Amino acid sequence: MAKKASEKAYEILRDEILDWTLAPGTVLGEVEQALRLGVSRTPLREALGRLTADGLLTNDLGRGLVVTALSTKNVEELFELRQALEQQAARLAAKRRDPELFLALRDEFVEMASARMLDESGRQAYYDLVRRFDEAVDQSIRNQYLLGALRNLRIHLSRLRRLAQDNPFRLVESASEHLVIVSAIADGDAELAAHATHIHLYKSLRYALSLAQGDEGPQRDSMQIVG
Amino acid sequence: MAKKASEKAYEILRDEILDWTLAPGTVLGEVEQALRLGVSRTPLREALGRLTADGLLTNDLGRGLVVTALSTKNVEELFELRQALEQQAARLAAKRRDPELFLALRDEFVEMASARMLDESGRQAYYDLVRRFDEAVDQSIRNQYLLGALRNLRIHLSRLRRLAQDNPFRLVESASEHLVIVSAIADGDAELAAHATHIHLYKSLRYALSLAQGDEGPQRDSMQIVG
DNA sequence: TTGAAGCCCTGTGTATACATAGAAAGCTAA
DNA sequence: TTAGCTTTCTATGTATACACAGGGCTTCAA
Secondary structure (H helix, E strand, O other): OOOOOOHHHHHHHHHHHOOOOOOOOEEEEEHHHHHHHOOOOHHHHHHHHHHHHHHHHEEEEEEEEEEEOHHHHHHHHHHHHHHHHHHHHHHHHHHOHHHHHHHHHHHHHHHHHHHOOOOHHHHHHHHHHHHHHHHHHHHHOOOOHHHHHHHHHHHHHHHHHHHHHHOOHHHHHHHHHHHHHHHHHHHHHHHHHHHHHHHHHHHHHHHOOOOOOOHHOOOOHHHHHOO | OOOOOOHHHHHHHHHHHHOOOOOOOOOOOHHHHHHHHOOOOOHHHHHHHHHHHOOOOOEEOEEEEEEEEEHHHHHHHHHHHHHHHHHHHHHHHHHHHHHHHHEEEEHHHHHHHHOOOOOOOHHHHHHHHHHHHOOOOHHHHHHHHHHHHHHHHHHHHHHHHHOOOOOOOHHHHHHHHHHHHHHHHHOOHHHHHHHHHHHHHHHHHHHHHHHHHHHHOOOOHHHHOOO
């Protein structure tokens, strides 16, 4: 048994919201969810409180706690915050980085940017590399407040993964964009790192929105994109 | 009686942390605080959870929940986040503002920048003006995520007010810095607004740190500045 | 048939009792 | 005297019972 029931409830509910098992608009009653997750109302309420603070739930007065929506407008707002946070993170990382660490990552991105990435394992390797790059940036910035804001941002961003659709061409493009960022950080060029981040986010957003626009398939409604 | 005991407990504890009644390092036990505030442990725990999410408390494993510290290093980190968020806010406000609103505010800052501001009522009027300016920016940015991040940031910033010391010369200087920002927003010049914000924050931080450094008075220890 | 009023019912908010783990203190033995 | 073990105590974590409010449904009257 895991140590804390509230932690367990939080993780289950968070994951279910992030992978769209609990779709936007779903109302979460306390007794109902406590029963379903096999915990009592007290730790469940703590979990719901944390999810509300995260912005994954909202207290729709009269209806109770509902899973927040993710319209295209929300995605654009999210990217406006992301731009502010990640550009600053890139700047600080460039100033405070361990050069060795980012030179090693650069070499890996060089390979990725030239690789075909058409098969599943190639994609997995790329996602893993991006994850390690993010961790390297997190460690390098040495700023607890910025780090906290980034973590909260990423919770929301991970809800967009459902849109990603693993387009190999976009991934190669993304790899070459990351290559500029990681090189700039390795070189300690803060402004270059910030601007490269700006470009990467601009292209990522354009791509995500083009998917949302073009998506006229059966999942369209369940995605709640196209606001 | 106020509707919710948890809300009451949250507000009391938050205010006490922000005005340093509860100094950094103070350990908050559940039964102890519940007794003191006249609520039961259940709503108190909810309040403590929110304060922890805000970053005002930290779960120092073994010691319980303690009020977080605010060293000079923390202040510098806070301003690195502030720079990212407020520059972006200034940019977005410049793009989406209602020109009338910011032109009116500009006129008020013009007066403030030339006023002497030596008496208490003058200072109060200035703080009120800055507050209304912040509200105008909040309304103009039209971004719930950035707004949420700004609100969380301001919770921490308000802990620094104890340092402010109401220096009239600094306030006049601050007014003229704000004047550039508000003019840029009124003109719809996003980059100018961002850069003017950058400068304002740079000078504010320098000033705050100079106070912390130079403060050799009796309050020095209780401030926990000079990390 | 429709509107209004009252009652019930469901859900949240709060208090409290119980479980349990970790720390501190005391006791015993070397 | 000190090290190690046990015991106790205090704190948090959890469950549950009770209070109360808001909404919906039913019922009665016009």
